[in-house]
Amino acid sequence: MDGSSQFSDRFGFRPPDAVITIREDAPEVVRDGVVMLGYACGLGPGAMRDAVCEVLLKRPDQNNWSAGNVETEVSYLIDGAAWYRVYDIAERLYRAVGEGDHTDTRRPEFERRLNLLFQEHGVGWQMKAGIIVARGSEPFELATGDAAQIMRRAGTPTAANELHEALKDISRRPAADLTGTIQHAMAALECVAREVDGSTDTLGKIIGRLSFPPPLDTALHKLWGFASEQGRHIQEGREPRFEEAELVVTVASAVSVYLLRAAGKAT
Template identity: 70%
Template sequence: MTDSASFSERHGYHGADVEITTREDAPEEVRAAVLMLGYAAGMGPSGMRDTVCEVLLKRPDPNNWSPGNIENEVHRLIDDAPWYKVYDIAERIHAEIAREDYTGTKQAEYARRLTQFFREHGVGWQMEEGRIVFRGSEAFTLATRDAVATMQQAGSPTAANEVHEALKDISRRPSADVTGAIQHAMAALECVAREVDGSTDTLGQIIKRLTIPQPLDGALHRLWGFASEQGRHIQEGREPSFEEAELVVTVASAVSVYLLRQATPAGSR
């Protein structure tokens, strides 16, 4: 933490995570935060206008040349932008910050503060490595993070890659690929189940042989049935909801971690 850190940053105070209520939208406060954090990172009005205009493919107003008028123009541009373009602008600002970031810290600070803002305002996105990606519930985050780490440690790169693909699908903008997320999440679980079972059977056949206590084994079988119907054999007019996809990815990830840990001796974890 630098000497210029604020009181709350120095002492570790921050607002609690708010329940996610904003996904396919960019409310006024989000639009303001994207710009204000860019200015705080050292971008000037002219550079900010160039960045915003490039993303929106708008011609800068040649009649605006003073800093105050340029800032007003930038605010009008982002206020009128489609919601998903606001997050494109955030990514571009992050990239542009590097041009004048001689300390090598401003990009990380922009990403950290923007993500913290999202958490405190119930926005279901976060910035990772300069990209705006999906942010799920706390259970979703813990389950998917543990799944990837556990799969890699257990030597299951295919399953880990399937979880990565599920996260990419559920993060797609402007519309998440919910069926793709379900397919990849269940594919990851099937990979793990086959490895634990030592067979090439389908997940539906393997479930009854897994060391999952009743009645949780029945719940897993129903999850597999739901995923098979909604992820592979979509009924006309019955596309899975975003919340259903998030639930499947969360549960599939958590069960995968459980199976791998059950199959791994405690001393070797």
């Protein structure tokens, strides 16, 4: 048994994931958690200050030299940072905790505990391999988790790249590119549909020739129309909402995987 593990980790106790309510914000619980994780994963006050100052492009206060004063300075800098800089700092601390770590355990532990913090407090972000990306609903995570990999294995790398761009756009800080998200997600689905159909038609024309039982074909036509309006012909004053973009990515990913598997191009 690992004597350094916590009681809750050893016995698998954890609260259920909170409903996502935090996206364009870094409340106090997140700021505190990022700082404390840096210390918990081996960074001293000086290293913490160096990392934070590097992200914020601030010069360390040379009048602060004692550990206590430096810790206070770090807290002051974190508290005053723009919300999206807090997530930049988390990425920088991830890199910092791994420097000189010959056990290769500190970065995974930092990431694991940070993601638990996000899940427990309804934060719509997550860290993957040291990079903060958008965290969506459970259906979103399930639909997009392996979709790009399945697309590549099925011989549709362009579709995989489009889905990758959609996920990048929805994860942009400080503001997600929701229009770009919708455009790229539907482009991914269109690439897959063309591969399955063996044509270069638009998705709107291909839908009727695909293996969708009614009324799913009608629903897909409506999704195509919505995406065309929001992603290509957006109206003044009608920006898509995050939840709408998330829904389009979720459905496009799931439908793409379904089509590839139905055509025998993916397992």
